[in-house]
Amino acid sequence: RDAEGQANFDRVIADDSRIEPKDWMPAAYRKTLLRQISQHAHSEIIGMQPEANWISRAPSLKRKAILMAKVQDEAGHGLYLYSAAETLGQSRDEMMDALIAGKARYSSIFNYPARTWADMGAIGWMVDGAAICNQVPLCRASFGPYGRAMVRVCKEESFHQRQGFEILLELSNGTPEQKQMAQDAVNRWYAPALMMFGPPDDDSPNSKQSMAWNIKRFSNDELRNRFVGMMMEQVKVLGLTLPDEEIRFNEETKKWEHGPLDWDEFHEVLAGRGPCNAQRLERRREAHDDGAWVREAAAAYAEKQQAKQSM
């Protein structure tokens, strides 16, 4: 059964086709997908916090409405991704419990503080911009539910990135203080956004296998460099600069290059010792407890419905 299953799995991957939840798959394939998709879902949910802090402080009704819509989208992305992960055999409760217990990873980027309104622009333009760079190739991931979830997520991310760009453009064309606030936010979010793509390729234990299984289509460094190139074009339109003197386009390799990143800081953040890790988890725990009554009510209602149907 396993030999036949493995042969079929290998053929589907070789044909660059899709593995669906009911198909036989190697335990390690299931494990790495559960790992990545659950972490991706956690990132979306935790990622709501830095921006949620600014909904009540938005400078206009228009900005408040746009930011609310974006944060709601992120919640939806989390739900699609938890659903995709559940098809691999782990329940949402198990995934949520792991996050609440501080045992689950989520993207490093959300452990940084959003200090000013301009951070809403920098997060939209840079963090969602990086997310798009990373997520477009994931639309072709070999695991069906993940790839399909990414199609919808990427459509909404484009709106997130555009609204962030527009916030920065408005500030950059505003008073000198507003322009400085925008430049300060870009300076603070640049390096953490580049580290979102993961460690350098020679320090990325999952990449080789993940690429062999058509989950990861491009390496961490490849996508990071592509993202630097995208920002270099757009930052000129913003009339701002990126805080990295070493960015250049290498005519031989035809690749963008950037200055060194602080991987010690990255590993500190992953170890839970970043600027906001404790606060983000605390908030998640509070929200989970505050929402217990909703989950209980929904479960009680579902039970009643089921009892009615079986009468």
Ligand code: 3HC
């Ligand atoms: N934050 C936290 N952990 C990270 C990380 C990051 N930015 N980058 C890497 N890691 C972890 C990996 O999870 C892995 O640890 P693990 O084995 O315990 O899971 C370890 O560091 C080594 O990294 P690898 O490169 O070997 O791991 P991957 O092959 O999984 O690559 C990745 C890392 C590129 C982030 C990949 O997991 C991925 O593409 N994930 C899906 C995308 C994602 O999670 N994006 C989150 C962005 S936030 C977001 O989308 C919200 C947006 O709407 C704003």
